Amino acid sequence: MGSSPEDEMRISFASHTFIVPKKEINMFPDMGKWKRSQAYADYVGFVLTLNEGVKGKKLTCDYQTSGPVEKLIVLLNTLDRWIDETPPVDQPSRFGNKAYRTWYGKLEKEAENLVSMVIPSELSAAVAETAVYLKESVGNPTRIDYGTGHEAAFAAFLCCLCKIGVLKVDDQLAIVFCVFDRYLQVMRKLQKTYRMEPAGSQGVWGLDDFQFLPFIWGSSQLIGHPTLEPCHFVDEKVVNEHHKEYMFLECVRFINEMKTGPFPEHSNQLWNISAVPAWSKVNQGLIRMYKAECLEKFPVIQHFKFGSLLAIDPVGS
Template structure:
């Protein structure tokens, strides 16, 4: 894993140089196929990408200074477009409370425009990769049939960002901006989608899951707190602390969203997070969440059966 972490962390620009781009396909069709996924180059690259960002964020506030490249600005423009389309596509009147069908109209716009949106972000000499990378963007916003959203969709957005690193659009010194600017903006757009169209949680474990919709911001957000002089895990269940510090820390921003969306005692509606608040240190929380992410998301067939593999994130086994 250390090798994979190094490999993806270096955001290689030359990896995509001799690649024939392709439309990503599903490859995990049955439970026994999960072994192929865990041995694949895609798994090594994806996990390496997540862990490299996790390392880069340690002890950093959202408001700290970091480079914002032209590609990052273009990605923020892309997400601004998705946000604007929500405003232009209000919910429709319908008998069922959840899963507003206007979401399908919104999704239809993205389906039509995704390739053009990606083309505007990637280098001109990598324009052949636009269709492949656009697949992950389309997968990252929820499912138009079920009108739901979950950690598999979130993983598709991380895969989208990983692919942008592989074609050289994002580079090593973009690491902080990838999470603090781009991923954070993605979160606000997803929350707006979830609220506006009353999207169902995809594959939610209810009270036994970490969160109805997200996982990565808890990993990366806990990394921000490592070695914090005063704030400990026990503090995140204190609403005053959350309201005071959520602008600086992704983890607390997620807790704030949960507090706004759910009623009743925190220990009842978010039991897993309540348990995590008893862990003595943020570094232990961070390590535990990485293990939990692998076990509860990346090693679960209902999540990974939807993941798509192409030339950039390949189902081929890792070369020894």
């Protein structure tokens, strides 16, 4: 993108009215509104643009990190530090440690301050709107659970930062390999520390209890790999050797760490994917599955919030 569209974007935000995002999908029939919405088109477009951007590239490849990317890492490091400062409490039930609510309370109080360190002062009007997606991206304090809807809120947060021009097209690799990867590390630590329940999990029939996007982007990374084929990710030795280079393998490594028993039993869908002959086919299949199993499922999307940047208005209105 040249300088002119960005300049236009900046100018248009001078008179733009930001809106604190709110729920719009209250009943199943509202799902039609979501699929026709500008928000759906923008969100899917964002996911697919990044999918294309990371194709065939390792996590360890060279990419530039801009100021805003570095500030996002500072923000995520703060969330990580708060986990260390908020140890789990003794309680009778094994899952859903109540200390998570204390941790979440800090984020709720500080979210706008954290986001205002990433967004430049001339765009400070966008802080309240974008901070909502950050708060929604770390799990639910009532149920002490986390799932793909929360992950989608973090992607929406990054999408909003792109729409207001804080993150640029040049940041694509850093968005996935630096920011999103750090987000995943913090979420895994949350899940382990507070024994969070999977939100809306389909058990063994879901792809994974907690994440979906890193499987999409991670399979894109592996497209055209000279030696690693989909059948290799069920081999623990291969996973341990390459997980630092490929998101997909890092996800599998985390599953292996968290679950016991034979892989085909605890992760049946992933096991089936290992039979697909090529990573490009895996990638296309996962995009279709993501739309069907996450973006078009009422239990996931009913929690999504809409403002001025991710609008419920129909495309082109």
